[in-house]
Amino acid sequence: MDIKRILGLPDLLDVKKIVCVQPHPDDNEVGAAGTLYKLAQRGCEIVYITVTDGRGSGSTGATDPAEIVEIRRKERLAAGGIIGVSKHFTLDFPDMGDYTEQDILHKLIPIIRGEKPDMLLTVDPWMPYEAHPDHYKTGKAVAAAMLFSSNEILFPTSEPFAVPQIAFYATSHPNTYVDVTADWERKIASILAHKSQFDNLNWPMVKTYFDYEAGQLYGKLKQNHEAAGYAEAFKVLTSHQLHFFPAALYS
Numbered sequence: 606m607d608i609k610r611i612l613g614l615p616d617l618l619d620v621k622k623i624v625c626v627q628p629h630p631d632d633n634e635v636g637a638a639g640t641l642y643k644l645a646q647r648g649c650e651i652v653y654i655t656v657t658d659g660r661g662s663g664s665t666g667a668t669d670p671a672e673i674v675e676i677r678r679k680e681r682l683a684a685g686g687i688i689g690v691s692k693h694f695t696l697d698f699p700d701m702g703d704y705t706e707q708d709i710l711h712k713l714i715p716i717i718r719g720e721k722p723d724m725l726l727t728v729d730p731w732m733p734y735e736a737h738p739d740h741y742k743t744g745k746a747v748a749a750a751m752l753f754s755s756n757e758i759l760f761p762t763s764e765p766f767a768v769p770q771i772a773f774y775a776t777s778h779p780n781t782y783v784d785v786t787a788d789w790e791r792k793i794a795s796i797l798a799h800k801s802q803f804d805n806l807n808w809p810m811v812k813t814y815f816d817y818e819a820g821q822l823y824g825k826l827k828q829n830h831e832a833a834g835y836a837e838a839f840k841v842l843t844s845h846q847l848h849f850f851p852a853a854l855y856s
């Protein structure tokens with residue numbers, strides 16, 4: 606049973622406005638830049654929310670947290686420019702800070718209600734072995750925001766809005782593949798805009814891995830291991846599948 610079809614919800618590539626919530630300033634590009642660029646080309650409005658300030662990065666060459674935050678802010682804006690991001694919000698939690706999912710949730714709900722997207726995008730917090738607290742806290746907070754942005758009793762301070770769908774990247778249980786072969790160079794350019802994170806001696810190895818992983822996903826998309834191209838993978842769920850819905854894992 607395809608709940609999305611029953612509800613008449615659009616496919617990922619047909620959404621008109623997407624709010625993309627990333628734990629760190631570079632996660633959206635690594636997870637979804639090809640698809641986001643494709644969406645931007647199709648007229649979709651792309652809004653970024655960045656949860657932490659990225660001050661924990663040891664690879665900028667700076668040691669002053671304020672300086673690191675500023676470097677990463679500029680890189681985030683440059684990468685967003687390459688993809689076609691139209692608006693940026695920052696929640697400004699410190700990288701690996703002592704904040705909770707609830708803290709993120711309370712900041713997310715008014716932004717989501719104001720933006721009224723038809724899809725949210727974020728990291729999959731249920732990826733097995735994901736050990737980074739910024740990642741699993743962010744993914745879970747975004748999923749909770751799906752459930753509660755429509756609840757005016759619990760969150761009475763702004764006008765309720767129900768977001769119908771959510772897509773998770775960095776997922777171990779994808780149900781949606783997007784062919785990004787034509788967008789691959791653009792994706793790589795957007796990742797490299799995060800110079801402090803990627804433009805270093807490790808880049809050839811990292812790039813080889815990105816190419817390999819996206820090539821594997823393309824093989825799954827085409828159901829042919831020998832097909833040559835690049836794909837990104839997502840777990841797309843409706844809000845109905847985010848609570849008391851054991852079959853969500855297999856949908």
Ligand SMILES: [Zn+2]
Binds near residue numbers: 628629632740
């Ligand atoms: Zn991250």
